[in-house]
Amino acid sequence: MLGNETIASLPILNNLNDDNNTKNGSVPFLVPPSQEDAMSPLVSFYVYKLFRIVIDLALTFSLALFGCFSNVINIIVYLKMGLADTTTINILALSTLDFLACATTLITMLSFSPFTAGWALPSGAGLLELGFGAFIVYYPAVTCGAWVTALLSVERCLCIVFPLKIKTLVTARRTTLLIASMVLYQFVFICLMYVDTGPPYTPSPTTKDRKVYLLYSYSFPSTLCFFIVLISTIFLVFKLNSTQKQAWRRDAIGANSNNTAAANKKAKKEQKAARFVIVICSLFLICFAPNAMMFLVTTLIFPDLQAYNPYLGLFAYVIFMFCTLFQTVSSSANIFVYYLSSSKFREVFKRLCSCAGNSEN
Numbered sequence: 001m002l003g004n005e006t007i008a009s010l011p012i013l014n015n016l017n018d019d020n021n022t023k024n025g026s027v028p029f030l031v032p033p034s035q036e037d038a039m040s041p042l043v044s045f046y047v048y049k050l051f052r053i054v055i056d057l058a059l060t061f062s063l064a065l066f067g068c069f070s071n072v073i074n075i076i077v078y079l080k081m082g083l084a085d086t087t088t089i090n091i092l093a094l095s096t097l098d099f100l101a102c103a104t105t106l107i108t109m110l111s112f113s114p115f116t117a118g119w120a121l122p123s124g125a126g127l128l129e130l131g132f133g134a135f136i137v138y139y140p141a142v143t144c145g146a147w148v149t150a151l152l153s154v155e156r157c158l159c160i161v162f163p164l165k166i167k168t169l170v171t172a173r174r175t176t177l178l179i180a181s182m183v184l185y186q187f188v189f190i191c192l193m194y195v196d197t198g199p200p201y202t203p204s205p206t207t208k209d210r211k212v213y214l215l216y217s218y219s220f221p222s223t224l225c226f227f228i229v230l231i232s233t234i235f236l237v238f239k240l241n242s243t244q245k246q247a248w249r250r251d252a253i254g255a256n257s258n259n260t261a262a263a264n265k266k267a268k269k270e271q272k273a274a275r276f277v278i279v280i281c282s283l284f285l286i287c288f289a290p291n292a293m294m295f296l297v298t299t300l301i302f303p304d305l306q307a308y309n310p311y312l313g314l315f316a317y318v319i320f321m322f323c324t325l326f327q328t329v330s331s332s333a334n335i336f337v338y339y340l341s342s343s344k345f346r347e348v349f350k351r352l353c354s355c356a357g358n359s360e361n
Helices: 004-008 045-081 086-111 127-161 172-197 207-253 258-301 313-332 334-341 343-360
Strands: none
Touching: 045 086, 045 313, 045 334, 045 343, 086 127, 086 172, 086 258, 086 313, 086 334, 127 172, 127 207, 127 258, 127 313, 172 207, 207 258, 258 313, 258 334, 313 334, 334 343
């Protein structure tokens, strides 16, 4: 969604109206720059509003809505498939985290929509406060999703490197404990940030502290996972090509012994599992690349590319919109990967659809 500096300075997040304050809170908004400004922004306020309508309120909102439904289907299907397999546990966890990411994105888009400006919750708090709070759930969900994807890719690499020891190295219990540890890590950071800096929708003199919390809870871990997945995917692609070449050589030689047939059957099963993980990791890499690049650029190369920069601020917001859009694609499109790559998923999915059709009749 937004970078460290942006989320750390949440009160400057803006709606599409031009008021300086909300009707139900004291959160200031960006307003069109005056003609008296010495330097006009790189992206004009009106171009920025156009991007908000097209990217955030149309594309990202629609994808997030679809992602909520698709991930509920994923969760139901994988629960029906059972949790004895570590890969199934990882995918179930990933689907749950993707659902949270899509749901919080949906809440955020609704909260900052011009159509809901000035709305209040039943408690009397402004709807914007709910949107700001959704950020604090969104980032842990995305980060844990990156961790689970990294865990999935590393597990598949271990299957190749240690094929005889993989069942003792990676167990369902250990996988569940690892995922639970990731969630606990994120939960601790949320609690610490609330206690130390206050709710995210309140102006705080400790903006730098919020930046530090988000750096170590979101930006650094998720970027590290990005590179772990990248290296693991390259390794998997290399080994998959190598395995295919070996199978072609055996077919060319014409060996047809029972041992060779069993080896070919096992190799095909491993290739299918590797392809499944490669496709999931590739989708993650493509969609998370903008976030990783923005973290590296704003941290190491060009720190001035921040939301509060008077010249580059709106340009940074536009980039962050695209980052959010790509991340929402990653969280909502996995159902197509599962359906096309997993025959067991297709079987359970079709069975559920047929049961739903029969119940309607």
